[in-house]
Amino acid sequence: MSESQERMCAIVEPSKVADFLAVCEKWDVLATVIGEVTDGDRLTVDWHGERIVDVPPRTVAHEGPVYERPMRRPADLDALQADDAARLPRPTTGAELQAHWLAVVSSPDGADKTWVTEQYDRYVRGNTVLAQPEDAGVVRIDEESNRGIALALDGNARYARLDPYAGAQLNLAEAYRNVAVSGAKPLAVTNCLNFGSPEEPEVMWQFAEAVRGLADGCRALGLPVTGGNVSLYNQTGEVPINPTPVIGVLGVHEDVRARVPSGWRNAGETVLLLGETRPEFGGSAWASVVHGHLGGRPPAPDLTAERSLAELLGALGKQGLVSSAHDLSDGGLAQALAESALRYGVGARLRLTGDPFTALFSESTARVVVTTSDPGGVKxxxxxxxxxxxxxxxxxxxxxxLDGVLDLPLAELRAAWTATLPALFGSPGVAVGTVPAGTVPTS
Structure with a gap:
């Protein structure tokens, strides 16, 4: 096995070793018996008959070398946080709102990823029941009970640059929410923590704050971290990447046939927004795309609200009260509405209360858009x-x-949304159309 391959260690009862090895062989997984659990308080390792390790196990697992690297809050962070995105010029007319909406959804982050993802088999063995562009991937793992798992990965580097502690929690909350909108119960966390050189005190501070934020967030959500990965020294010369903690959340579906998709399929259903919208634009897609701006503070994490929302989504899914659910995150309501409508080519007539700009582009957390034929039941x-x-x-x-504000044809929206990645990767003019209903598993 090469050093680049994934490896794991498992403990198996002696009477089941042969069965375990047979399963591994069936799936072409190399497995080797390397030892046994013994009585006593020593860890021993022998090599060709020679004992080369004989130590208390705790010295290996818990008392290894500890780096005490210097840490320092970035010198520019106070000025960066003081540069509030709320002061940026905003659209004031329907035409300006529409132009900003199209800019956000056609940005590389907001654009359709189908040009990339359709080059891979995302329906492995036919047991994938939700795949990109859904909020979470859902796979059936038992064909008799239809029990399955949902998985989502999220990582917003803008949030983490403005506040690595809150940024890690916001990425955790988004992955948690993406699993919940599918109808699954979030149960476990993994991660890939991407930073510059930890030998730089400012980068080390960012790393420590992100880890602390993730730990506190997992405690608040009641989720264990079951594994993870750290990638350091990501920089060009002396310039590090923005801190990018990518968080994965795994959940369980008792029956994947009750999963909830993200796109609108039917006309005549009621569109509801779950959660509270506040004027929060720090690190937002709108500020970045329209103004090239990064500053202010990211949206405030509200993990209590996230837990309540996840419990609600689970209940709505089990009762069959919603036909679709899509979380609000990068790009706010504007991005969620665009993706929900374009999934199957179904539009909507909507009424936004208050400031339409805030309603469309704020990135407040713990929010989801759902559609339903029973709005009373959902409420x-x-x-x-x-x-x-x-x-x-x-x-x-x-x-x-948007009544009294603008009418955005789906054809124009789709043209903007689908053209970006083909153009960036050398296929100008190639656009991806609506995903036909028959291409997505329905059972």
């Missing part, structure tokens, strides 16, 4: 969970219409 269940609900409008047509 009743949401009151039970303590989650605010705002009725936005009704699905249907080939336009995303």
């Amino acid at each position: 009743t269940t949401a009151r039970w969970a303590g989650v605010p609900v705002t009725e936005l409008g009704t699905t249907g047509g080939d336009v995303l219409a």
